[in-house]
Amino acid sequence: MPFNLLLFPLVGGYYILIRFELLRYIQYRLESQRILLNSAFAGIILLACCFVMRGLVNIILPSVIQYLGEHMPVKSQYFGTTSFSLVAAVLFTEIANLFVNRKNAIKQSLKKAGNELELLMSSSFFDAHLLQFTxxxxxxxxxWVKEIPKPFTTNYIRITPALSGYRNEKKELVFTTQYLSVYASYITDGSVSDQSELMTDLVLKVDKINTASFFDMEMYKRFNPEEEENPTAH
Incomplete structure (x- = not known):
């Protein structure tokens, strides 16, 4: 087989890796050499499947193989099978994506290859856990994390704030703003029907975050029994 024909399954394998929802997000964090190697493996599997399909069609409908061979634009052995591997990769990927839930695909990718911060973000987004960012x-x-970005593609995260404050000289947490009561007041007086209309989302730069952790108000009150239950709203 001419080596230039192997370009078709190689591109086909690459297309599957970067377009198929269940695989693409994991590829984002890999080095280019690793992606190329993975594409080669995927291309080999893809080409093998195409040869099996060609063999089955040749047994069941040999006239089809003969007809296609006579009408190929390039009269070269294996051209039809190798070029079909690229077509098959595109068709398989786009059809399969119709049946894949994108959010679940991102969630599964984060479980497999996400770092600690990305796992926290996933938990907040999918399970509505409060997170504390210092x-x-x-x-x-x-x-709460407002949206789950494509893994490993951005240095920013967007959150819907519930509380904000600062750490004093003793590293104690001091609350200055209570967003939840403000949200409730707007909704109660009919100014808005949903919190998202207030446009209070915050965008945080990841490399400016010192620490991130789960936050539980009940646990916070137990550790800080003398703190006021309701932080001052501004």
Missing amino acids: MDSGKVYIG
């Missing part, structure tokens, strides 16, 4: 400026934000 920035390098000392500012503290507590809220």
Whole structure:
């Protein structure tokens, strides 16, 4: 087989890896050499499947193989099978994506290859857990991750804040803003019908985050029994 024909299954394997929802997000964090190697393996499997399909069609409908061979634009052995591998890769990927839930695909990818912060973000987004972010400026934000970005593709995260404050000289958490009561007041007086209309989302830069952790208000109150139950709203 001419080596230039192997370009078709190689591109086909690459297409599957970067377009198929269940695989693409894992590829984002791999080095280019690793992606190329994975593409080669995927291409080999793809080409093998195409040869098996060609053999089956040749047994069942030999006239079809003969007809296609006579009408190929390039009269070269194996051209039809190798070029079909690229077509098959595109068709398989796009059809399969119709049956894949994108959010679940991202969630599964994060479980397999996500770092600690990405796993926290996934838990907040999918299970509505509050997260506490302490920035390098000392500012503290507590809220829910508003959206789960494509893994490993951005240096920013967007949250819906519930509380915010700062850490004083003793590293104690001091609340300054209580967003939940503000959300409730707007909804109660009919100014808005949904919190998202207030456009209070915050965008945090990942490399400015010192620490991130789960936040539980009940546990916080037990550790800080003398703190006021309701932080001052501004």
